[in-house]
Amino acid sequence: MPRPQRRRQDHRPARDPRPGRAHRGHCHRQRCPLPQPPARTAARRRTPRRHPGPRRTQRRRSSVRRGPQQGIPLRRVDEVLQEVGLADPAARRIGGFSLGMKQRLGVATALLGDPPVLMFDEPVNGMDPEGVLWMRRLFRRLAAEGRTxxxxxxxxxxxxxxxxxxxxxxxxxxxxxxPVRDFAARSTRLSVLVGTPQAAELAVVLTAAGASVQPESPERAERLAVTGLPADRIGALAFENRIMLHELTTRTASLEEAFMELTADSVEYLAGQHR
Incomplete structure (x- = not known):
């Protein structure tokens, strides 16, 4: 007697007839259409991914397809390439660009829609000194135009x-x-730079008044870095003790010094720290 054959069960997930939906197992077969966001803010991430193309002609055609949706005319592509200094090498493949050229291309992409708000992540990474100076001037010009x-x-x-x-x-x-200046002023690393031919004598006087005195460098013992006393008090003590001064300059902390001091308790990963 022949044995009955079992019907094979199809364990594949059923297709959802509703458009714009996807289930696990075949989510790659359907796409969820999303509305095109308005070009109000442009962001440029760090470094564009390495890609062997496209060439300029392909890029122009791609811009033509996107242009009507975003209101970007074709001539705007050439304008931003000229703005960032890539008009001449625009026909080269992007994979052959240096890191600095890729940074410029990322800036051109952000400027394409002429947005009022721009966001840049590590914009000068890989730039040469001329490129850094150009980038700095560009940001200030964009801000002067009323952009954020x-x-x-x-x-x-x-x-x-x-x-x-x-x-x-x-x-x-x-x-x-x-403001950057106010942040740097919050640092306690304020010092006064004093230049005098009587450095040893002045160091004794200032130390007795409660200041901390250190030579600015071993090679320049006539220049002292003084903390704990303001410049006017140092000048008065030097005058009272008949000590000649060649320089008396208040030196504030740099932004880096202030940042390291004021964020010391917020460092998440310390090099050389043992758990």
């Missing part, structure tokens, strides 16, 4: 030369949101 420019960087020296307002966040907590 956000910069995210770990290079404190570059932020000191570029930014007007500083926002510092550590471990999810807002540490500071104020």
């Amino acid at each position: 420019v956000f910069l995210s960087s770990h290079l404190m020296s570059e932020m000191e030369n570029t930014a007007d307002q500083l926002v510092v966040i550590g471990r999810g907590r807002l540490i500071a949101a104020e």
